[in-house]
Amino acid sequence: MSESARFPRPLQRTRLYEQVAEQITAWIAENDLKSGDRLPPERQLATSLGVSRATLSQALVALEVIGVVAVRHGDGTVLTDKPRVERITDAIRAHAERIPDVIEARDALETKLAALAAQRRTQNDLDHIDAALKAMDEDIAGGGRGVHGDELFHRAVTQAAHSPLLEQMMSEISELIRETRIESLSQPDRPRTSLAGHQKIADAIADGDAERAAAAMHGHVMLVSDVALLRDE
Amino acid sequence: MSESARFPRPLQRTRLYEQVAEQITAWIAENDLKSGDRLPPERQLATSLGVSRATLSQALVALEVIGVVAVRHGDGTVLTDKPRVERITDAIRAHAERIPDVIEARDALETKLAALAAQRRTQNDLDHIDAALKAMDEDIAGGGRGVHGDELFHRAVTQAAHSPLLEQMMSEISELIRETRIESLSQPDRPRTSLAGHQKIADAIADGDAERAAAAMHGHVMLVSDVALLRDE
DNA sequence: ATTGTCCTATTGGCTAGGCCACTGAGCCGT
C-alpha cells in the first residue's frame, strides 16, 4: 500500500465504533434518509452489523456528539435536522444577535467566492445561477419576496467557486445569513433591487471577470447590510 | 400537547455518559492536567465514578470525538494537545492536502480582517502588532525564520479587527495555516520579505487606511501562496 | 364522541463479568 518514502505509515489503529459509525452514515446516505427518519432498533442494528450492542452504542454516542442523530430513550434513534454541527452559530447566538458580525463574515467570504466563481465556473454552474435568477424573478412577479431564489443564487455562486473550505464556512453561517435575508427582503422595493444586484454579479461571473464579480458582490452585501444597520437605530 | 405557555420545561434528559464526561473534564481542569498527561485506568476510573466500564467507555468516546483525549490500546488514555476540535481541519485533511484551498480561505478572511483592523484598532491593538513585528525582526536578526513572530502578527491583526465571527473562523483554520507558514518561511530570503510585507500592513492599519491595509494583506497572502504552488510542481 | 387511565410491547440505558489484544518494561541468553 503506497510505498511512499514520505510517509512511513504511522499505521493508525481504527476502533470498531468508528467503522460502525461510518457504516451507519453510509447507510443513511444510501437510503437517502432525512431528518426525522428512524434508525433500526439497536438490537437489530447491532446484529445486522455483526457487533455487540455496547459497541453500537459507542458508535451512536459518537454520531450524537457530532450531531448526526439523537438517541431517545424508549423511542428510538432519529436523524437530527442539521447533519452538521454549527458550532459557530451557537457561539454567536450565545452573545446575543450580532448582525454586523454576520455581514462582515459574509462580505469576506462571498466577495472572494464571487471572484473565484468568475474564474472557475463551468457551464453547469452558470445554468444553476441562471435558474436561481429566474426563480427569484418569477417569485417577485407573483408578488413574493424572492427569499428562496435569493438563497438559491448565493448557493449557486458558492458552488461555482469550487472551494471546499470556503463552502464549508459559508454553510456554517448559512443559518445566520438566512435570518438577515428575510429581514432585508421584507423592505419595500428591496427584492427588485436585490435581483438587479444578482444580475450584475451573474454577468461578471459569466464574463469571467473576477474583479468585477467581487466588486458587484461586495456592493450587494453592503446593500443588504443597510437593513441590519437601520435595525440598530 | 403543545399547550405551551412558551417554555413548559422541555425537561431535557441527560445521559449518564454526558455527566461522566463532564466530571472527567472538570477533574482535568481541577488537577491542571496538560496534554500528554494520563487519565487513570478505565477500571479504576469507572469504580471511582461509580459507573460501569461500558458507560465510562462511552464518555471516553465522546471526549475522543470532541478531541479532548486519545485512547490508546494497551497504553492508556492521554490528553490531546488541542482542547478544541477543528472540524474543518479534519474535513480538509481527509481529502488529502489542499493547500490552495487554505490560501483562498486565508485571503478571503485576512483581507477583510485587515480592512476592519484599520478601522477599529485601538492603541492596545497597535502595541501588540508592533510587538509582533519586533519579535519577528529580532528572531530573523538572530538567524531564525521568524515563524513565531509571523504567527503573532497575524493573530494581532485578527484581534484588532474585533470581529468575533471572523476570528472564530480564523482559529478554525489556524492549524492548516501553520503548516503553510513554516513551509513558506523556510525559503531563502523569505523571512525578510515577509517582514517587509507585515510592516506595510501595519502602517496601513495604524493610518486607519482600510483599503491600503486590505491590499497589502492580499499581496502578502499571495506572496506566501507562491510556495504552496511551487510545491505542486 | 371525548377523555383519562392502565397495560404492554418495544426500545434504549446501564451493569456485571469475562476473555482477548496490545504495549512497554524488565529479564535472560547469546
Place this chain on the structure above:
DNA sequence: ACGGCTCAGTGGCCTAGCCAATAGGACAAT
C-alpha cells in the same frame, strides 16, 4: 551490547441480563 521472551497492566469488545422510558391500544368513565 544486543535481541528475543515473558508478564503485568491496560484498553477493546462481547454476552447476558435487568431496569426505565415511550408510544399506542384497550377500556372505563364522562
